[in-house]
Structures are given as structure tokens and as C-alpha cells.
Amino acid sequence: MTTDTIADREVVITRILNAPRELVWEAWTNPKHIVNWWGPDGFTTTIEKMDFRVGGEWRYMMIGPDGSRYPNHMVYKEITPPSKLVSDHGDGERVWFEVSVTLQETGSGTLVTLRQLFPSKESRDEVVEKSGAIEGGKQHFAKLEAYIKASLS
Secondary structure (H helix, E strand, C coil): CCCCCCHHHEEEEEEEECCCHHHHHHHHHCHHHHCCCCCCCCCEEEEEEECCCCCCEEEEEEECCCCCEEEEEEEEEEEECCCEEEEEEECCCCEEEEEEEEEEEECCEEEEEEEEECCCHHHHHHHHHHHCHHHHHHHHHHHHHHHHHHHHC
């Protein structure tokens, strides 16, 4: 039996992007844009399938700087344009965590909040420690902002 609280099982990363919410939404949900920025520094992404609807799946491969391949699979649970996405994230065999992304307009752009909710504190800690999830998430946001500035603004 576990007594983990939600906070013990979460990773939350936020960033204010200097871009309108609709532009951030477009970059986050359109496969022709995602492949240009998705993932931490040094990673590339190829999309195998992206069925952008509730119940639809997104299968993609992240390729690390050393050529290692990391299969990813998401199933969309909630899509509320242009403000919220919720999905289960895993590798196609099991779900690792639930991820939600919210986009909130601010006076200086768009506040993006990425929230990952894991089944246990231990599984969260493993991803944070072994995969560098927090630093990787920060790099992910920086790449998104740079892509929007260079390509969509």
C-alpha cells in the first residue's frame, strides 16, 4: 500500500513563451511542426502515426544523439483547442504516466504548463533520475520557443 500524494507522483514544468496561444497550439499539435522541435537537446523525432482526436494515438520515435531509439506512444484523452491536451504516455506496451499540457494567455505571451502524473513516487523518481526528465523538459520548451520564433512568427 502506498501513501504517495499527487505531488509526490508529479513532474510539473512551466514556461512563458513569447508567442500567442494559437501559435503555440499549432506548433504543439501539427505534425509538420512537431518534428522540428520535439524532444530535448540533441534528439530528433520521427512520427509513425498521429491521429489527433480523443481516443486517437500518436506513435513516434525519439532518436538520441548517440543514435539510440526510444519508441513513444500516446493516446489522447482530452483535446480542448487551444488550451488543453491530456493523454496517456508510454511505449505502446504500457502506460508510463498521464501528461497534460495547458496553454494560458498572459500579458507577455503564453504560459505553458506540462504536468506528468505517474502511478507512484518511485516511478516518477526513476524517470527524473535516469532520464533527466526535468532538464529535458526545460530543453524541450526552449526548442519549442526557438522554433516558433524562427519559423512561425
